[in-house]
Every structure is written in C-alpha cells, then in structure tokens.
Amino acid sequence: MxxxxxxxxxxxxxxxxxxxxxxxxxxxxxxxxxxxxxxxxxxxxxxxxxxxxxxxxxxxxxxxxxxxxxxxxxxxxxxxxxxxxxxxxxxxxxxxxxxxxxxxxxxxxxxxxxxxxxxxxxxxxxxxxxxxxxxxxxxxxxxxxxxxxxxxxxxxxxxxxxxxxxxxxxxxxxxxxxxxxxxxxxxxxxxxxxxxxxxxxxxxxxxxxxxxxxxxxxxxxxxxxxxxxxxxxxxxxxxxxxxxxxxxxxxxxxxxxxxxxxxxxxxxxxxxxxxxxxxxxxxxxxxxxxxxxxxxxxxxxxxxxxxxxxxxxxxxxxxxxxxxxxxxxxxxxxxxxxxxxxxxxPPELPEPDPALKLDLPRYEGVYERPGARYEVSAEGGALRLTLDLDPMQAEFLGKPARLTHELLPVSPTHFLMPSADPLEDTQTVAIYDFTEGAARFLHTNCRVHPRRGSSISTPAKT
Known part of the structure; x- marks a missing residue:
C-alpha cells in the first residue's frame, strides 16, 4: 500500500x-x-x-x-x-x-x-x-x-x-x-x-x-x-x-x-x-x-x-x-x-502509573479564566476533571454543556484524560506549582488556567 x-x-x-x-x-x-x-x-x-x-x-x-x-x-x-x-x-x-x-x-x-x-x-x-x-x-x-x-x-x-x-x-x-x-x-x-x-x-x-x-x-x-x-x-x-x-x-x-x-x-x-x-x-x-x-x-x-x-x-x-x-x-x-x-x-503518549499515591485535595479546585473553566474533584480515590463547553459550541456539536473525564496520573503533576467519545483523542493535563500547598495552575492544550483563590502576584519557581 x-x-x-x-x-x-x-x-x-x-x-x-x-x-x-x-x-x-x-x-x-x-x-x-x-x-x-x-x-x-x-x-x-x-x-x-x-x-x-x-x-x-x-x-x-x-x-x-x-x-x-x-x-x-x-x-x-x-x-x-x-x-x-x-x-x-x-x-x-x-x-x-x-x-x-x-x-x-x-x-x-x-x-x-x-x-x-x-x-x-x-x-x-x-x-x-x-x-x-x-x-x-x-x-x-x-x-x-x-x-x-x-x-x-x-x-x-x-x-x-x-x-x-x-x-x-x-x-x-x-x-x-x-x-x-x-x-x-x-x-x-x-x-x-x-x-x-x-x-x-x-x-x-x-x-x-x-x-x-x-x-x-x-x-x-x-x-x-x-x-x-x-x-x-x-x-x-x-x-x-x-x-x-x-x-x-x-x-x-x-x-x-x-x-x-x-x-x-x-x-x-x-x-x-x-x-x-x-x-x-x-x-x-x-x-x-x-x-x-x-x-x-x-x-x-x-x-x-x-x-x-x-x-x-x-x-x-x-x-x-x-x-x-x-x-x-x-x-x-x-x-x-x-x-x-x-x-x-513521533513517540506515543506515556502509560499511566496506577501505583502513584497522590494527595488528592491538593489538586481539587476550579481552574478558570474568561471563556474556559475546569473543575477538578476527587471521587472514589481518583481525580476527575469537568469542563464547561461554550454553549453555542455544545449545541452545534450536539454535546452536553458539561463533560467529565477521569484523570489518570503519569506523574505527580501530569495526567492523561481519555475520552469515551470515539471522535476525541486522549488529552494531556498538567496540574502543578504547589508553592501555596494546593496547586496554582492547570495547563492543557498549551493554555494555563489559575486555580480560583490562588495568588498570581507572587512569582515562584515552576
């Protein structure tokens, strides 16, 4: 062929x-x-x-x-x-x-x-x-x-x-x-x-x-x-x-x-x-x-x-x-x-590590900026991410306004986010910068979203 x-x-x-x-x-x-x-x-x-x-x-x-x-x-x-x-x-x-x-x-x-x-x-x-x-x-x-x-x-x-x-x-x-x-x-x-x-x-x-x-x-x-x-x-x-x-x-x-x-x-x-x-x-x-x-x-x-x-x-x-x-x-x-x-x-995506033990509350929170909102929650010992779709986009594509995915840890700061939709690829997510105890940022599709309530005015090491 x-x-x-x-x-x-x-x-x-x-x-x-x-x-x-x-x-x-x-x-x-x-x-x-x-x-x-x-x-x-x-x-x-x-x-x-x-x-x-x-x-x-x-x-x-x-x-x-x-x-x-x-x-x-x-x-x-x-x-x-x-x-x-x-x-x-x-x-x-x-x-x-x-x-x-x-x-x-x-x-x-x-x-x-x-x-x-x-x-x-x-x-x-x-x-x-x-x-x-x-x-x-x-x-x-x-x-x-x-x-x-x-x-x-x-x-x-x-x-x-x-x-x-x-x-x-x-x-x-x-x-x-x-x-x-x-x-x-x-x-x-x-x-x-x-x-x-x-x-x-x-x-x-x-x-x-x-x-x-x-x-x-x-x-x-x-x-x-x-x-x-x-x-x-x-x-x-x-x-x-x-x-x-x-x-x-x-x-x-x-x-x-x-x-x-x-x-x-x-x-x-x-x-x-x-x-x-x-x-x-x-x-x-x-x-x-x-x-x-x-x-x-x-x-x-x-x-x-x-x-x-x-x-x-x-x-x-x-x-x-x-x-x-x-x-x-x-x-x-x-x-x-x-x-x-x-x-x-090109390399393939990494495999998740089921042996990783994470302090789940440090990841939980709402990470958002205008036009994008991600909510990370802990359920049954695992992290889940819920994202809000743009209403017009959701209506046109026939999708619900909110989608929830499980986050599979690759490392303490990196996750795979598989989708049940055959039209979507597995996405990757970083949740990182724990200088305030809880994570300050969520990074996906190259975009950064600060956690609601975290400080963005004090520089710190990434």
Missing amino acids: TIRDRVSALLAEYGIPSAAVGVLHDGVITGFAVGIRDVETAEPATPDTVYQCGSMTKTWTALVFLQLVDEGKADLDEPIRTYLPEFRVADPETTAKLTARHLLNHTNGIEEAFGDPGEDDDIHERMVENIADAPQVFPLGHTHGYSAALGYAILARITEVLDGKRWDDVLRDRLFTPLALTGTNSRPEQVDGTRAATGHLIRSLAEGPIVTPMAYLPREFGPGGGITSTIHDVLTMAHVLLHEGLAPDGRRIVSAASVREMMRSRVPVPDPYLFGPAWALGLIVCDWHGETVYATDGSTIGQNARLRILPDSNTAVAVLTNGGPRETFARKVFTEILGDLGTAV
Missing part, C-alpha cells in the same frame, strides 16, 4: 475530507493531496489547494521580528515600551519589563482581554490600547501559557511601528514575495476561492463532516493565526529553518544566528506530552526518542496545519487538513512517512 493509499484510509477512519501532505528532504520538496476540499461541491483537493494554517502563522511572525533584530531595529530583550511607549497593562512589572522574548515564547502571562478591536487596518494598535487594564493570568516569566492572539498581535504592532507599514504589507514584502510564496496570504479576501479548502467539523461518523459555521478566524488572530497557504509554501518556510535562514534559491531571509536563537532559546512547557517539553521562539521543541524535533502547528474552526522539522535528518514533513483536529491522525501520518524514510518517528 502506498503512502497515498494509507493517508486515504486514515481520512476515511477519522472523517476528514482531505489532506495535503508534503516532505522536504535534502532540499527537495515532494507532496500530494487526497480527498475533497469541500463536501458540498466534492471538488478534489490538489497540491495547490490553499488551507488555513492557524497558529502556524506565529512562526512566520517570529521570522519577521527576527529580521528586525538582524537589522538592529529591535532587540529580543529590550522592554516593549522602548518601541511602544503607550504600552500598559494592569501589572506595573509587566508594563515595565515585558520583552519580545516573553511574547515569542508565551511567558507574558497577560490575559487576552483586548475587547473588540474591530476589523480595520488599525486593529493591532487598538488591541494594544485596549489592554491597558488587562490582568495577569500568571506573573511575567513565571510559566508557559499559550497566547492565541494577543502576544503576537503586540509583536505585529511593534513591527508596524518599526517598518512603517501595516502588518499584512510587512508579511508580503518581507516573506511572501522574497520566498515566492504564490499560494500564501494573510487576509481571507486575498485567497483564490477556486483553490481554497473549506473547513469541516464532525458531530458523528455516521453523519460525516459538515461545513464549519465560521469560514475564517476574526482579524484579531491575524499575526497569530491568519495565514493561508499550500503544502509547498509551508515547506518553503521550513526550508528557511532547516538551512540556517536561506530560501531554496539561496536568498538570505534571516541570519543563521537568528535561526539558532529561535531554536535554542527555550522555556519549559508544564504539559510536555501534547507536543514536547519546551517552547522556543515561534517553535515548539519536541523530544522524539532522544532526537530534538521542532514543531509549528495551527488550528482554525475546521482546518488544521501540522509541521515537523527534523534537523538531524535534514527533513521536514507537513500535513494540512480541512477537518479535525485529531492529533492521532497527524501522528499516524508522520509515523508512516518518516518510518519509510528511516528517520525518528
């Missing part, structure tokens, strides 16, 4: 309409697409089909910012107020000491409280203005906590100020044009509709995939999630990272020193099992059986992008889909392709 046949079988198993799959190996890009780009039109996906990249966009944004560092216009460790004197949040220390490095590696801790910044060209300026009273989820630099939109929007605003152009023009002039990315754009209206994949969600395998109710993310997610691209263009960007900042045609995009800094400047991730144990500058750091692999991923409402970069093998592999997300799907595709190449393959 060919790789194409195996991917086709996996698409059917997971209810995903299509996938574009590509490999960059020793400087050569190969790829293919299978399935259909829209279930209502049944038009086939091709290697030129344009998919939404979601948070993979953050890697492009990081590259642009590091170009400014190369040019001496910006510094990773200079306070943000050097470039944006008007920048202010509720916490005085964060206001004074926040740097681009904090934003790039998601240790800024600022709540995504930017209100409604609109859809106009001044959106990033307005987002910075709107967070003047934004509180901290955790103290600056204390832990890793993913910022879906705000952190990279601040970086985009700095870039606009330093470059004198709007963000979308900066991306085009600094990356898309020099790299000849003819299928890559940062705005939905720029996408060729005859090439665009439609996003899909799935409520049941019997029903099959249905078109997403939200065609694109709002513009506020632009610098952190707004790019659309093809499998070839994604791997062209990967070429820059694999070849010390050089485009396939030899053009210098970013310095070799900046690429090394992107990969080597790391902070620990509290939950190391979803992707990997550390976060670098616009990249996730993975450990595949002792080999360091870099990842950059993204999801929108019904589309997903996954890229793995293996420097030791001079290889990158990417998968773009218009359904999911299912991490097990991507892991299986990566394993099939990389196994055939004889390189490292």
Whole structure:
C-alpha cells in the first residue's frame, strides 16, 4: 500500500475530507493531496489547494521580528515600551519589563482581554490600547501559557511601528514575495476561492463532516493565526529553518544566528506530552526518542496545519487538513512517512502509573479564566476533571454543556484524560506549582488556567 493509499484510509477512519501532505528532504520538496476540499461541491483537493494554517502563522511572525533584530531595529530583550511607549497593562512589572522574548515564547502571562478591536487596518494598535487594564493570568516569566492572539498581535504592532507599514504589507514584502510564496496570504479576501479548502467539523461518523459555521478566524488572530497557504509554501518556510535562514534559491531571509536563537532559546512547557517539553521562539521543541524535533502547528474552526522539522535528518514533513483536529491522525501520518524514510518517528503518549499515591485535595479546585473553566474533584480515590463547553459550541456539536473525564496520573503533576467519545483523542493535563500547598495552575492544550483563590502576584519557581 502506498503512502497515498494509507493517508486515504486514515481520512476515511477519522472523517476528514482531505489532506495535503508534503516532505522536504535534502532540499527537495515532494507532496500530494487526497480527498475533497469541500463536501458540498466534492471538488478534489490538489497540491495547490490553499488551507488555513492557524497558529502556524506565529512562526512566520517570529521570522519577521527576527529580521528586525538582524537589522538592529529591535532587540529580543529590550522592554516593549522602548518601541511602544503607550504600552500598559494592569501589572506595573509587566508594563515595565515585558520583552519580545516573553511574547515569542508565551511567558507574558497577560490575559487576552483586548475587547473588540474591530476589523480595520488599525486593529493591532487598538488591541494594544485596549489592554491597558488587562490582568495577569500568571506573573511575567513565571510559566508557559499559550497566547492565541494577543502576544503576537503586540509583536505585529511593534513591527508596524518599526517598518512603517501595516502588518499584512510587512508579511508580503518581507516573506511572501522574497520566498515566492504564490499560494500564501494573510487576509481571507486575498485567497483564490477556486483553490481554497473549506473547513469541516464532525458531530458523528455516521453523519460525516459538515461545513464549519465560521469560514475564517476574526482579524484579531491575524499575526497569530491568519495565514493561508499550500503544502509547498509551508515547506518553503521550513526550508528557511532547516538551512540556517536561506530560501531554496539561496536568498538570505534571516541570519543563521537568528535561526539558532529561535531554536535554542527555550522555556519549559508544564504539559510536555501534547507536543514536547519546551517552547522556543515561534517553535515548539519536541523530544522524539532522544532526537530534538521542532514543531509549528495551527488550528482554525475546521482546518488544521501540522509541521515537523527534523534537523538531524535534514527533513521536514507537513500535513494540512480541512477537518479535525485529531492529533492521532497527524501522528499516524508522520509515523508512516518518516518510518519509510528511516528517520525518528513521533513517540506515543506515556502509560499511566496506577501505583502513584497522590494527595488528592491538593489538586481539587476550579481552574478558570474568561471563556474556559475546569473543575477538578476527587471521587472514589481518583481525580476527575469537568469542563464547561461554550454553549453555542455544545449545541452545534450536539454535546452536553458539561463533560467529565477521569484523570489518570503519569506523574505527580501530569495526567492523561481519555475520552469515551470515539471522535476525541486522549488529552494531556498538567496540574502543578504547589508553592501555596494546593496547586496554582492547570495547563492543557498549551493554555494555563489559575486555580480560583490562588495568588498570581507572587512569582515562584515552576
């Protein structure tokens, strides 16, 4: 059975309409697409089909910012107020000491409280203005906590100020044009509709995939999630990272020193099992059986992008889909392709340790931030996690408003959270930082949620 046949079988198993799959190996890009780009039109996906990249966009944004560092216009460790004197949040220390490095590696801790910044060209300026009273989820630099939109929007605003152009023009002039990315754009209206994949969600395998109710993310997610691209263009960007900042045609995009800094400047991730144990500058750091692999991923409402970069093998592999997300799907595709190449393959999730004896009351509590609430309770000598779904999401997907899962301990701070729903993968959770006796934070899907009643103003070791 060919790789194409195996991917086709996996698409059917997971209810995903299509996938574009590509490999960059020793400087050569190969790829293919299978399935259909829209279930209502049944038009086939091709290697030129344009998919939404979601948070993979953050890697492009990081590259642009590091170009400014190369040019001496910006510094990773200079306070943000050097470039944006008007920048202010509720916490005085964060206001004074926040740097681009904090934003790039998601240790800024600022709540995504930017209100409604609109859809106009001044959106990033307005987002910075709107967070003047934004509180901290955790103290600056204390832990890793993913910022879906705000952190990279601040970086985009700095870039606009330093470059004198709007963000979308900066991306085009600094990356898309020099790299000849003819299928890559940062705005939905720029996408060729005859090439665009439609996003899909799935409520049941019997029903099959249905078109997403939200065609694109709002513009506020632009610098952190707004790019659309093809499998070839994604791997062209990967070429820059694999070849010390050089485009396939030899053009210098970013310095070799900046690429090394992107990969080597790391902070620990509290939950190391979803992707990997550390976060670098616009990249996730993975450990595949002792080999360091870099990842950059993204999801929108019904589309997903996954890229793995293996420097030791001079290889990158990417998968773009218009359904999911299912991490097990991507892991299986990566394993099939990389196994055939004889390189490292993704590790499986760890096994739970039933012999672990935990002090259960230290984990109990409500962990929440706006739009997300998790309740951890002890029942029958085991921990359970109950999460509240967004009411509109629950109604559309036909799910209850509250879902409860058992937490299976892997270590005193790490847990597996299996689901009885065949459409959901096992998730991973970290509950950690016991400096106040009870845990202060819950980390899942890269996001941090403080326990209600815990202090977030006193920095402590992670």
